[in-house]
Amino acid sequence: MCSLSIALMMLQFQKILVLNLPFRTDRRDAMTLAAATSNIQLEFVDGVTGDSIRQSAYPPPEENIKLPVGIRGSWRTHMNALQRVVEQNLTTALIFEDDVDWDVRVRANLQRFALASRFLTENKEILSSSPKYSLENRPNPETPETAFHILSENGITEKLPSMPLSSVYQKPHRYPQPHQNEPSSPYGDPTEWDVLWIGHCGAGFPRYSTTSRKTDVTTSNVLLTLHNDKTVPIGKYLKAHPFQGDTDPLASAYPSHTRIYHRGSGGVLCTVGYAVSQRGARRLLHQFGIKGWNGIFDSELGRWCAAEDEKTKVANGSKTAKTQAPILRRRPQKPRERVCLTSQPPIFAHHHPMDGESDIGGLGGGYATKYETKYLRYSVRMNLEKIVREDKELVDQWPDE
Numbered sequence: 276m277c278s279l280s281i282a283l284m285m286l287q288f289q290k291i292l293v294l295n296l297p298f299r300t301d302r303r304d305a306m307t308l309a310a311a312t313s314n315i316q317l318e319f320v321d322g323v324t325g326d327s328i329r330q331s332a333y334p335p336p337e338e339n340i341k342l343p344v345g346i347r348g349s350w351r352t353h354m355n356a357l358q359r360v361v362e363q364n365l366t367t368a369l370i371f372e373d374d375v376d377w378d379v380r381v382r383a384n385l386q387r388f389a390l391a392s393r394f395l396t397e398n399k400e401i402l403s404s405s406p407k408y409s410l411e412n413r414p415n416p417e418t419p420e421t422a423f424h425i426l427s428e429n430g431i432t433e434k435l436p437s438m439p440l441s442s443v444y445q446k447p448h449r450y451p452q453p454h455q456n457e458p459s460s461p462y463g464d465p466t467e468w469d470v471l472w473i474g475h476c477g478a479g480f481p482r483y484s485t486t487s488r489k490t491d492v493t494t495s496n497v498l499l500t501l502h503n504d505k506t507v508p509i510g511k512y513l514k515a516h517p518f519q520g521d522t523d524p525l526a527s528a529y530p531s532h533t534r535i536y537h538r539g540s541g542g543v544l545c546t547v548g549y550a551v552s553q554r555g556a557r558r559l560l561h562q563f564g565i566k567g568w569n570g571i572f573d574s575e576l577g578r579w580c581a582a583e584d585e586k587t588k589v590a591n592g593s594k595t596a597k598t599q600a601p602i603l604r605r606r607p608q609k610p611r612e613r614v615c616l617t618s619q620p621p622i623f624a625h626h627h628p629m630d631g632e633s634d635i636g637g638l639g640g641g642y643a644t645k646y647e648t649k650y651l652r653y654s655v656r657m658n659l660e661k662i663v664r665e666d667k668e669l670v671d672q673w674p675d676e
Contacts (some may be wrong), residue, residue: 284316286385287461288369288550291315292359294352295373296322302373305628309655312662313381317371319668320359322352341567350572353546354564360556367467369550375474376626376648376656378506379669385473387501389461390444391536392471392616395494396463403436403492410492411437415480416524421530423479423542425574427580430482430540435528440499440536441497462550469555470580470615473540474548474623475573476515476649477523479541482581486612499536500529507532507620508652508673515544517627517645539580539615546573548623558613580615620650628656647672 285291295303301638303319310317325347332351333339339347353370360368378384402408412434462471472478484495510526529535551559559579562568568575578584626648648654651672655662658669 283382284314285381286315286369287389288367289365290360290363291317291369291371292356293317293319293371293373294322294356295319296348296352297323299373305656305659306371306373307376308663309376309659312659313377313379313655320356322348323355324348329565333568334563334565335567336569344570348598350563350568353572354560355557357551357564360551360553361560364554365553367460367462367550368528368556370546371474371623372625373549374628375547375623376651376654377623378651379653379655379658379662380506381574381622381655384506384618386461387440387504387534388471388473388536388618388622391440391499391618392468393461393463394499394590395497395536395538395616396614398494401487401491401493401498402438403490404656409439409442410497413437413528415481416527417508418658419542421521421524423477423544423577425544425577426479426482426542426583432480432483432496435480435498436496437498437500437529437535440501443499444514444534445663460552460665465552468552468614468616469558470539470576471550472543472546472576472580472617473550473621475543475621476545476547476625478539478543478617478619478621480524480528481538483648484540487584493555495538495540497537499535501534502530503532504534505532506652507534508650509675512673513620513650515649517647517649522613523619533570535619537617537619539577539617540582542577542581543615543617544573544577545625546576547625548621549576576608580613582613624648624650626654 293306295306299322306317325342325344328347328351330340350632356368356370359365386453403410415432415435417431419431462468481496481498483489484491484493486495487493509531510522513523513526515523525533525535559576561573562579563575627645629646646657651657652674653669657672661669
């Protein structure tokens with residue numbers, strides 16, 4: 276098999292890893308079949324249960340051992356996947372939870388995401404100072420009440436600086452080609468990004484960047500838009516969960532059928548599907564496997580991508596500086612920026628099967644009672660029987676009205 280065919284089976288990642296508890300053979304069966312019908316090649320990572328982890332294996336703080344067993348097992352399973360990426364020195368890897376779902380047009384969605392991610396990771400300009408870019412400032416409907424509470428209220432923007440993906444690339448329907456002498460990935464140089472969070476159950480808009488002025492528009496806070504994307508449901512269907520009251524802010528911020536691409540600095544929830552670079556895998560394994568972890572993994576990762584811990588350090592440092600005499604020290608080297616990118620709506624989403632139940636707890640399948648997959652119109656899981664029967668008439672879950 277040629278290398279291009281293999282790359283397409285991996286969705287242009289070096290490997291696709293699926294987290295699965297060995298006793299959930301039902302999920303492995305469904306995942307294997309869905310991937311096979313989509314010509315996607317998977318590698319399973321055995322999940323672990325929280326009660327199988329020895330107390331000495333936990334990073335600080337000691338309170339994390341009191342978390343529910345499902346949350347502890349989920350954390351360790353994600354660490355095992357990151358460990359495999361580091362151990363095998365993979366340039367990139369896509370990590371799935373075993374209840375993931377995707378649209379039958381997933382490759383087209385990923386091609387467009389690749390175009391956006393290259394721009395968002397490689398462009399270092401102040402976009403608002405360049406005549407090359409046509410920016411539109413849209414009102415931000417997020418408020419401290421509606422924004423994700425995994426983050427502080429600081430940094431919510433008044434406007435959403437937006438520009439069309441088509442203004443960046445004239446042909447947004449093909450995978451971009453890597454430049455010469457750089458690691459091969461259509462999603463951008465993997466030494467320049469950490470996480471591509473493309474499977475989730477909701478994301479916030481980018482927050483103000485701590486590395487530039489609030490008035491500057493850079494790739495840290497710009498939103499790339501793709502209008503008239505027929506894989507995106509109309510606004511009233513943009514909800515992560517059946518029990519969610521209001522629609523996602525995306526529904527009121529942009530016209531129907533708009534997909535947006537941006538930094539994940541405004542909080543992201545659910546790790547149903549995310550890619551890591553080797554750089555990102557090492558940073559996350561150090562942060563959550565060694566340095567410290569104390570919560571459900573998706574919330575912890577969301578705070579990491581938003582650099583909430585770094586903001587806390589800066590705030591605490593400022594308070595200390597006011598009360599203590601200054602100490603002359605060499606200025607520490609500035610750490611490399613954390614780069615997490617996302618898409619709204621997500622490209623991968625949670626599938627809620629009949630009588631489905633989450634093994635983790637918290638947000639997700641554990642509270643879902645309807646047989647559906649949010650965000651995805653022509654869901655592979657919802658159409659699996661038709662696909663296996665080679666029925667050409669697939670069902671659109673969220674049709675236009």
